[in-house]
Amino acid sequence: MRKIPRQQRSSFTVETILEATTQLLDTEGAELTTNRIAEKAGVSVGSIYQYFGDKQAIIDEVALRHLDAADRAMTAVLDDNPVGSCPWPEVLRAVIEVAVRENSTHGRAHGRLRELADPARLATGYTALINTLIARLTAYLVADGWSAEAAAADLRLAFAAVDAQVHQLAGTDLSGDELTDRIAAYTEAALRGR
Template sequence: MARPRKTPSQQRSRFTYDIILEAAARVFDREGLAATTNRIAEAAGVSIGSLYQYFPNKHAILHELALRHLDHAEAEFTAALQRFRDTRPSLESVVTELVELAVRENTPFAQAHRLLREHAPRTPELTERFERLTTLLVDGLPDVLTSLGEDRDELRLRVRLAIAALDGQIHQIVLDTDTPEERDARTALAVEHCLRALTAHHDPQR
């Protein structure tokens, strides 16, 4: 069972629910898939019975964390796209801000995010949520990348391919860097790769 047993509606229950998820992120980040519901309950300061009121197992917790991660990322990218429509920044500024945003979204609890990527149950709900985030960018970016002068369908394809390539790079950036300086250097390299993917075969004089 990958879904929570119930979704809390009262404020007190919601607080407990959120505390469990926050503790789970810390425990998964520290202990990986070896984390147990007992350890998560202990870290949250709740009884194991209270945890089981909401989550039948740790995979249900991973699933809920993954949904929250995608929801937060969607809200952040939606806000960024709206700013781009209002301010019309350069292509390099757009790509830089989006890549840096993706890195920030995955840097806290990086090991826990790796677990979400690899072990969260691939339910239809989670698949739909991930595709919705991808579609947001694939449909939204062509509106703010008008300086490329590309056919919209061609640009949408390039955006989709760039996102697919970037998705793996982001997780490597946050997992394989030991210092903020190294992370910044790898982020800059990811920006460069993304710019190349978006401007391939582009003739500025066209």
């Protein structure tokens, strides 16, 4: 971001721009323009450029905030369910439920962020999130008798599949619970069938 909003009005303007961008990504994808974002947000194009250098900077900020929200919510699930407090499939389902919830409001937009956001800006945060999830969930599987190496390798494969499923199916006619149930059942079966 070019300028950090310091006043409540400025913060509201930035949030409005980001929400408008998310909505337009949902409907227009890569074809959206800063003029369309300004129109949808009800602000001038000059207001957009006051905070963001270009359309790419806006898309990147939407993606970073989306990733940060998912990270906080998934970490909270793991913090609230320490190893041994419940079976690992329940914890895994709760993590998947967060992923589905975080992507369901604007499923197509969040899927498009994977294509449109600058990978260099997102790679560090995404890799850190996945590595944290794998490290923490490995402890649940180890408590269930798995070796740490096998658990980490299987979880890495599982999360690649979960990520793809969530982003391809979020925003479809499946409800959040149906989508969570399907992805969790598939992932648990894949992990148990190792």
